[in-house]
Amino acid sequence: MEKFSYINPARLEQVPGLLKDDWQSKVIAGGTDLVGEMKDYIESPKRLINLKSIPGLDQISADDGGLTIGAMATLTDITEHSEIQKNYTALAEAAGVVASPQIRNVGTLGGNLCQRPRCWYYRDPDTDCLKKGGNMCYALSGLNKYNAIFGGGPNYIVHPSDTAPALVALGADVTILGAGGQRTIPLENFFILPTVANPYRENILEPNEIITQIHLPKPIANTTSFYIKLRERSSFDFALVSLAGVFQMQGKKCQDLSLILGGVAPAPWRSNEAEQVLRGQVISDDLGERAGKAAVKNADPMSDNAYKVTLTQNLVKRAAVMAVS
C-alpha cells in the first residue's frame, strides 16, 4: 500500500467535510475490499477516514416502521439477528454467504453495498481499463466468462454484492449523508448502470458522501423470501448468478413479488419480465418455466458467458418453485 494518513472522526457530521470532493480521500469501514484494492495499488487514497470511530453506526433496531440497520453493522451481526432471519430471510441468507466467516466478522453492510467489482481487468493494476479512466473495456473484447448479460456497456462488470439484490428485493431504502445533510432514497435507485459519460462508478455517491443506514419496511404478512447463490466454488466465491426472491403468497397464488438478480449486470437487476409473468398468478411448474424464459428474453450474452443465460433462466424457474413449497 502507498502511505496514507488516518483520521478518526468523532461525529458522523464531520465525514463529508473530511472526505472533501477530490476523490483523494476514502472512508474505511471493515476494509475487506478497500485494503485489498490498496495493496494492489488500484486505489491509493491519500487519507482514510475511519468510520469505526463513530459510535452508533452499527445498530440494528426494529420498530413499527420496520427495521433499521446501521451501515457499520457487520455481515455476521446481520446473519445472526433473529428478527432479520425471521422477517427478512433473504437478507440473512445473503449476508450469510458472503465470502467467508472471517470476512463477514469485519465486513460491514455499507462496505458490502459499496464494494468495487471483481472484473479481472479492473483488478489488474497494470491494465488501464475503461472503468479506471482508460480507453476500452477489455472484457468486451477479451475473457468475459464472469461478466454481464444484462445492462452492460460501455463496461460490462457485474455488481459483486450479495446483500444488494436481497435488500432491493425486500424494498430497502438507503440513507446517504453528504455535504448538504442526509437524504433517503430507495436502494434500487442507489445503483447505476455504466454510461459513456460515467463508466467509472457503480452508485450515485459523490466523493464526499457515504451510506449511513438501510431501512427495511415492515414485513408483509404471508411473505417468504430467500437468496440463492450459484458459485463455481462453494467455499468462498463470488456469484456466477444469484437471485433474491421476495414472494407474497396466498396459497399457491403469487400476490406480489420481487425478483432481483445478482452476478448478471452492473447493478442488482430486477427481472421485470419474470415478475410480470408471475404476478397475480397461481404458480405451477409450467408458469415457472415461462417466467424463466421471460427472464432471459432480453439477455445480451458476451462471447464467453452464454451459460449465464441458462443459469438465470433455470434459477428463476427454481425460485418460482421454491415460493410455493
Add this chain to the structure above:
Amino acid sequence: MAEWGEARKSSLLGKYTQRLSGPQKVTGQAKYTFDINRPGMLYGRILRSHIPRGTLTALDLSPAQQMPGVKAAIPLIEAGKEIRYEGQEIAAVAADTKDIAADAIRAIQFDYDPLDHVVDLGEAMSESSPQIRDWENNQSDRQIDEKGDLQAGWTTADAVVEATYSTEVQVHTCLESHGHVAEWDGDQLTVWASTQAVFGTRRDFARHFELPEDKVRVITEHMGGGFGSKFGPGVEGRAAAKLAKETGQPVKLMLTRKGEQNTAGNRPSMVQHVKAGATKEGKLVAYEVSGYGTSGLGGGAGFTGPYVYQVPNYRTEKFNVAINAGSGRAFRAPRHPQGAFAMDSLMDELAEKIGMDSLEFRKLNDPNEIRHAEYDRGAEEIGWNRRQKVAGSAPGIQKRGIGVGSGQWGGGGGKGTKARVNINSDGTVEAVTGTQDLGTGIRTAIAIIVADELGLQPTDITVKIGDTLPGLPSGGSGGSQTTPSVSPVVKTAAMAAKESLINHLAEKVNVAADEVVIKEGSVTIGNNQLSWKEAASTLGMETISEEGSWDENLREGGAAGAQFAEVEVDTETGQVKLIKIVAVQDCGLIINRLATESQINGGVIGGIGYALLEDRIMDGQTGRSLNSNLIDYKVAGAQEIPEIRAIAHDTDRKVTGIGEPVTIPTAGAIANAVYNAIGVRVRSLPITPDKVLTALEEA
C-alpha cells in the same frame, strides 16, 4: 541384504503414529523460512515485469537506492535483453521493512521497446504468430513413438473413438511462497530455504557464488509445501544472497503471492487429439495420438499415453509449445494427471461403444494384478453396481453417476542418502540425515523405523533433518523418492547401532551376543532385565554412532492406484457436487499408516482441484495472467470435500513413495462419473458449470 522381515509384524510399522512435528505446528512454534528473523535482517523484494514481451532499453535503480531505508538495489536483467513473460524479474531491493521494500520497487524506472506477444496455444502454433523462441512455430521437443502396424490395427477394430481431450495449466500454489533468508559470515553463506532439496540448493548456491560447497549451509527445518516447484534457489534465492553480500546484512526475500502464482512454476497444459480402436471382445488394437501443451517458455509439456494399457499398434506424437508466460516446473506426478485423465475418459468411451463394463475392459488391457485387486476393492467400496447402466438415465434434475480412474507411478528411491543413528549414554537416540520434510511425514517415518529397530517409541527418537551441516547428504524430495531412498539407510543405520549396543553389552557382561535381546524398551541379558536407559548408561563416556548403508532390497518402485468417484450433477446449473471418492492405493510397505492416509486424502484433493476448479488464465490482449491470486485461482476449499475413503492397499511389497501416485487417477474418475450421471461428456478440465451446461445444450 537386509529385510523388513520382523518389522512387518511390528507394533509400529504400518500403524497409526502421530506426526512428531504436530505439537510445534499446532502451537505456531514451528519456524518456516518465512518466519526466520535474523539480527539486522533486511527485507528483499523483486520488481517484476508487467509486460509480456519487450526489449529492456533502460533501467534506473537510483530512485530506489536513494530512498531512506533502502540498503541495496540490484538489476536482475541487463539492458538490451528481452523480457519474455509477465512477471519476469527486473530488479531486486533490500530494505529495512517490507513496506519500504514495496515502495522501493515501485520507484524503480524501466523502459522497454514492446514486442508482439502470444499466450494462446493455437495462436502460438500458427504461421502468423510471433516467434518467441528459436523454435519453428514455437514448437519443440517433438517425440514420436511407434509400434506395430497401426493401419492393420484399425482394420481389426470393431469400435473406434476419436476425441480431443484437454487439461489446464495448474499452479502449485504452495502456501509458503518460494523464498530464502541469506546470511553471510565472511565467506560462509547460510541460507534458510523453503526447499525440497537442501543439498541441491547448497550445490546451486556454491556454484553460483563460486564457493566450495562446504562453505554453504542450507537449513529447512519446516517448509510450507513444494509439490515439485522448489528444487533450487532460483532467481529469487540468488538475489537474496547477492543483496545480503552487498549490504553485509541478512536478507529475507520471499515471493509475494502474485509472484508465486505467476512465476514459480506450473503444471503444463495438454491438448491431445486421439483415436483408438478396440475389438468387441475387449482388446485394444490401435491407438494414435498427437498432443501438445505449454510450459510457458520452457520445455517439459507432455503426457502419458497409452499409459497403463497395452496396445500392439500405436503411434504417439508429443510436443511442446512456447508462449510468453511463466515456465512450468515439475508438479506432483509430471505428465501423469494429464495423460491419465485422457486415457481414463478414452477407455470409458471405448468400453461403452463395445458394450462392455468399463472395469472389465480395463482389466483386459492392463496386466497389473495389483490394480485389478484395487479395482475390485474400490468397486465394492463405492458400489459399482449402483452405476447407471445407461449414462444419463437417472430421472430428475440432480443426476448421480459413478466413474473410475487409474494411475501408475515409478519411483522407488535410489542410493545417495547417508544417515546416522547415535545412541547416547543417557539413553537418548538421534537419527540424522540430510533429507527434508515437506509435509510428507518423513521425519516421523524415520523415527518409526529407528524406534522399531531399537524397541523404543517414535517419541524417544530425536530426528534431525533439513540441514546440510552434518554432512549427511540426501536427494531432493521429488519423484516420490524420499521414503524409499531414506528408509533403507536409516534402517541399516539403526540395525548397526543396535548391533553395536548388543556387542558392547555382551562384552561388558561377558556373554554371547545372541543372549542380549533389545525389545520393547528394555534389554534382556540372559536372566537379567535392564531398562533401555540403564543399558545405555553402561556406555559411560562413549556414544554409539553408526552410519547406514544403501540396501536396495528394502525398497521398490511401481505404485499402482485406482480411484472411484460418485458425483451428483445439477443439470440446470451445471454444478458438479462430489458425493464420495474411494482411493485404493498401493503404498508398498507402510511405515506410518496415519501419514499415508493423509497423503492419499491430499492427493485426491489436489486431483479434485485439477478436475473441477483450477485454471491459470492468460489474457491475449495484455499478455498477462488474470488470476494470480487465491480468489480467482480456485483451489479446493472445505466445502468441496466429499467423503473420501482412503484405502492404503496392503501388499507384500517393500517401502515405496506415494506422494505423487495418489493424485493421478482423480480427474479421470470424476470426469467419468460426470458422464455416467448426465450422458454427456466434458473432455476439458476443469469441469466447470459453464462447460457442463454447454455440453448439455449441445447434446
Add this chain to the structure above:
Amino acid sequence: MAEDTTRSTDQPEDRQKDLHQVNKTGLSRRNFLKGLGTGAVAATVAPATLAEADSHSATTGAEITRATVKLSINQQVYQIEVEPRTTLLTVLRDGIDTGGQRIDLTGAKEVCDRGACGGCTILVDGRSVYSCMMLAIDAEGKEITTVEGLADDNELHPVQEAFIEHDALMCGFCTPGFVVASKAILDQNPNPTREEIQAELSGNICRCGTYPFIFEAVASAAKKMK
C-alpha cells in the same frame, strides 16, 4: 499526550521530506534494528523523541501518519510504533515494540496477503479475522488472540490436541489459521455438524489437502470440550 502532527502532503518530495523528518525525530530505522541484533533490550525511547499518538483521538480529527499503539495480544500488552498502512499481520510477524523487543508471533502466516486464504487468521474479541486485512491502528482496544495464545501453560487446547491426534496437518503452514478458526467455531457452536464445520472453515485453504482429518479433529475437539 502529544499528537503526531507530522502531516503528509500531496507532493512526493514532501513525502520524502516527511520521511526524513521522522528519522530525525528519533532513532533512525537502521540503528533501531541494529539495536535488536545484540539481543539486548534497547533503551526505552523517551516520549519526547518519538511522538506518541493516541490513535483514537477524535477531538480534532487530526491526520495520523504515525502512531504508537497499545495492543493486547494473548493477554499481554505490546506497545509499538506503526504507520496507518501497517497491518496487524506485519506487527505480529515483523513488529518490534517500543522497548526494542521483537514480538515474534509468527504463527499467523503471510500466504495471500489479501484476505482470501485464512493463513493469517487470528481472533479479535473472540471472532475469527484475517489479520492481513486489519490495520494495526484499528486493533487497539481489542482483545487479540493468536495461535500462540491458545495453549494454557503447558497444556494444549483441545483443538490443538485433536489436530495432532487426527493428523489434521501435513506441511503445517495453514495449521495455525485452521486451529484458531476451529477454536472460534467451537466457542460459538459447541456441537457443529460436519456440514457446519465445512461451512465455517470455508475461509481457510489447505493445499496439502488435510481437510478430512481437520473435520474429524474439530468434531473430536467438540467432544473433548463438553
